[in-house]
Amino acid sequence: MQLRLEPRALQSRAMRYASPLIAAALTLVMGFILFAALGKNPPAAFYAFFIAPINSVGGLAELFLKASPLVLIALGLAVGFRSNIWNIGAEGQLTLGAIAAGWVALDPAFADSPLLLAAMIVAGILGGMAWAAIPAFLRTRFNANEILVSLMLTYVAQLLVNWLVFGPWRDPQGFNTPQSALFADGALFPILIANTRLNASVLLTLAAVVVSWVFLEKSFLGYKTRVVGLSSAAARYAGFSEKRTVWVGMLAGGAAAGLAGVGEVAGPLGQLLPTISPGYGFTAIIVAFVGRLDPVGIVFAGLLMSLLYLGGDSAQISMGLPAAAAALFQGALLFFLLGADVLVNFRVRVIRAVPLDQPRAAL
Amino acid sequence: MRIVNRRDFLKASSSLGIAALGARALDAFAQDVLNVGVVHQYPIGEVGWETQHALGWKAMEAAFPGKVKVTVVADVQQAQDSERVFRELASQGNKLIFGTTFSHMAPMLKVARTAPNTHFDCCASVTTLKNMGAFEARNYEASYVAGVIAGRMTRSNTLGWVGAFPIPQTVWRMNGFMLGARSVNPKAVCNVVWINTWNDPAKEKDAVNALISQGADVLAGSPNTPVQGVAAEERGAWSIANCSDFSKFVPKKQLTGDIFDWRSAYIDSARDALAGTWKAQDRFRGLGEGGFCAMVPYNAAIPAEVVADAKQREKDIVSGKLKVFAGPLKDRDGKQRVAAGGSLSDKEIRSINWLVEGINGPFPKS
Known part of the structure; x- marks a missing residue:
């Protein structure tokens, strides 16, 4: 017997809705076995993972705080991914956005300016775009592979921020420890809900959801990028510029990642550190695909991913679950989600094998 | 739990x-x-x-x-x-x-x-x-004792240090090591290679090999993995463990180590x-009963008089008779950092960003 995946002529509408449910069911089964094998009560573990982290206002605030940069970056990346522009370097673009915003925040000339935060936002977006412009330029001018260039630039960005916080931007009062001075209050996003860390950068993410939905679904430019992604030959025939698509795709990702970088340094961090991002730029790639490159889907995917992070810590605290087991469970859920999505575009066909050495007459 | x-x-x-x-x-x-x-x-x-x-x-x-x-x-x-x-x-x-x-x-x-x-x-x-x-x-106390042993055991008078990040904690430990080595061997020098990571086996191994090629025969460093010791043992060089006792991975050539407790x-x-x-x-x-650092048991290959010397230094440090950062002390650029009779204050130690004489190699600083 053999299983074969056959492409569907049309996406299966039923599977579009059923595949997340299939994934959820498989995850529950897998989680049940995993937790039971570790000697933990599976229902209590599911509770610790999915309910406990968000059954308070503070928990919900943490959920949105964590989801915000993931959603923001994934929205930007989706613009490129839809047109087959593979920007893998959002992590580096985020770092550059954080550096640019930090540069403004630490400059005494801007201190006490009411426009300080606005200037940081603009600087951060430009910083992220500038970092994304390098692979865009090399791709359009020399046809250099943007996957490699954008990925490698992530490490360059990391070294750059290291050099800054170990060197010229090191906090003079900080015992020579590698971090910048703390930003002034005017350089931080205002807190939206008292006694939580949820800050106004979440509103920028919400605005980005609307903007990207209009761009991707309603604008002519968004349509053109999609055509380039679906069929570059058809796009060329229609006179759509592929170069422009590359630029739009890369810069959208860079701008979003740069803004997310501002959200981190002007939000929960409040200063520049040797490492700015806990891998948001890479996780956002998963978020974009789990969200099927759709703005609304990305919001749900970002919230789910954020919940998984919070749930992993919560399960360690309340159940004594090992960190590795929490990570395994998180990975399984994502694996099943992306795996089940195959069913949207493919159908599974069972084929009975006929052994080659069997004489025909025996059939 | x-x-x-x-x-x-x-x-x-x-x-x-x-x-x-x-x-x-x-x-x-x-x-x-x-x-x-x-x-x-x-x-x-x-x-x-x-x-x-x-x-x-x-x-x-x-x-x-x-x-x-x-x-x-x-x-x-x-x-x-x-x-x-x-x-x-x-x-x-x-x-x-x-x-x-x-x-x-x-x-x-x-x-x-x-x-x-x-x-x-x-x-x-x-x-x-x-x-x-x-x-x-205060693990510069432990690294000082390790330095005493390294200074007595080196044949080439060249020690090697794999640097992680130049933060005060690694700088004071490195300085303690060098001061310990120089206290018994004024000709000793220590070459440094910075690898900008706490844990990267490939880079650590490359750094160790580079340092050995430059003549080092005792290896120490900041990344807290056994890799440096393992790489040194492969080349027949001594090593000093950092953080934990690595003798399980470096059975023969680990001289001692300065570890956290x-x-x-x-x-x-x-x-x-x-x-x-x-x-x-x-x-x-630092060292001693209820302290936050300790020495790994000394390698049996170390001569008895060297072990005795090291143990005496441990005692003197615990009793306060021996101060690691005692004056007169100059940094490697020749600037006087501690006058004769004085010693570095805790505040100065905890923000230290200069290297003592004898440490060669780049030092990234502000």
């Missing part, structure tokens, strides 16, 4: 609601037990930084059987996440919460300000609050918290 009755209770309970209610009820009447939270930045391995902290809180558990309940959260890598975890631990009724690394300081400061009835203690923190203490090892940091803090006498302290301790 967890008390048994709760785990069994959770196992037995079948519904979510009952499990949640039960957990709360148990917490409510477990008042005589001190709940302690510990946050690790990375997973706890067999050796290394996290392991030494785990030995610390395990010793605390053993010291107060049934009185201390530890909840450990590992692999919380970034400041954004550790702040949330600290707050969660505080809100779940943990009355004593430990941070295990410098990068826990900033998030812990924020949480400690909003949880005045919870005690916090952060390893390598340079700031304290009324309810947040700090603990740090955080047991008293955890035990003393828990004892005070249990007695209701906890006060925020800035604990900065």
Whole structure:
């Protein structure tokens, strides 16, 4: 017997809705076995993972705080991914956005300016775009592979921020420890809900959801990028510029990642550190695909991913679950989600094998 | 780690609601037990930084059987996440919460300000609050003793150092090592290669090979993995362990090592918290009983008079007779840092950003 995946002529509408449910069911089964094998009560573990982290206002605030940069970056990346522009370097673009915003925040000339935060936002977006412009330029001018260039630039960005916080931007009062001075209050996003860390950068993410939905679904430019992604030959025939698509795709990702970088340094961090991002730029790639490159889907995917992070810590605290087991469970859920999505575009066909050495007459 | 009755209770309970209610009820009447939270930045391995902290809180558990309940959260890598975890631990009724690394300081400061009835203690923190203490090892004392041995054992008069990041903790340890070596061997020099990571086997091995090619026959360094020792042993060179005892991985050529011993940091803090006498302290301790660093047992291949010398130095350091950063002391650019008769203050040690004479190689600094 053999299983074969056959492409569907049309996406299966039923599977579009059923595949997340299939994934959820498989995850529950897998989680049940995993937790039971570790000697933990599976229902209590599911509770610790999915309910406990968000059954308070503070928990919900943490959920949105964590989801915000993931959603923001994934929205930007989706613009490129839809047109087959593979920007893998959002992590580096985020770092550059954080550096640019930090540069403004630490400059005494801007201190006490009411426009300080606005200037940081603009600087951060430009910083992220500038970092994304390098692979865009090399791709359009020399046809250099943007996957490699954008990925490698992530490490360059990391070294750059290291050099800054170990060197010229090191906090003079900080015992020579590698971090910048703390930003002034005017350089931080205002807190939206008292006694939580949820800050106004979440509103920028919400605005980005609307903007990207209009761009991707309603604008002519968004349509053109999609055509380039679906069929570059058809796009060329229609006179759509592929170069422009590359630029739009890369810069959208860079701008979003740069803004997310501002959200981190002007939000929960409040200063520049040797490492700015806990891998948001890479996780956002998963978020974009789990969200099927759709703005609304990305919001749900970002919230789910954020919940998984919070749930992993919560399960360690309340159940004594090992960190590795929490990570395994998180990975399984994502694996099943992306795996089940195959069913949207493919159908599974069972084929009975006929052994080659069997004489025909025996059939 | 967890008390048994709760785990069994959770196992037995079948519904979510009952499990949640039960957990709360148990917490409510477990008042005589001190709940302690510990946050690790990375997973706890067999050796290394996290392991030494785990030995610390395990010793605390053993010291107060049934009185201390530890909840450990590992692999919380970034400041954004550790702040949330600290707050969660505080809100779940943990009355004593430990941070295990410098990068826990900033998030812990924020949480400690909003949880005045919870005690916090952060390893390598340079700031304290009324309810947040700090603990740090004077491991330049241990590295000085290791340097004495290295200085006596080298044939080429060249030592090698694999640098991680140029922060005060690594700089004071490196300086202590060099001062120890020079105290017995004025011709000794130490070459440094910076690799900008705490843990990267490939880079560590390359660095060791480069240092050996430059003539080094005793290797030490900051990345807290056995890789440097293993690479040195392959080339027939001696090595000094860092953080943990690596003799399991480096069976022949590990001379000694300067390691962390955080047991008293955890035990003393828990004892005070249990007695209701906890006060925020800035604990900065070196070798000796109740200290935060220790020597790995000396290699049997070291001549007896060298071992005797090293042990005497250990004693003199503990008694206060020997000060590692005693004057007159010049940095490698010739600038006088300590006048004759003086010694560096703790504040100067904790922000040290200069190298002593004899250390060769680049030094990235502001």
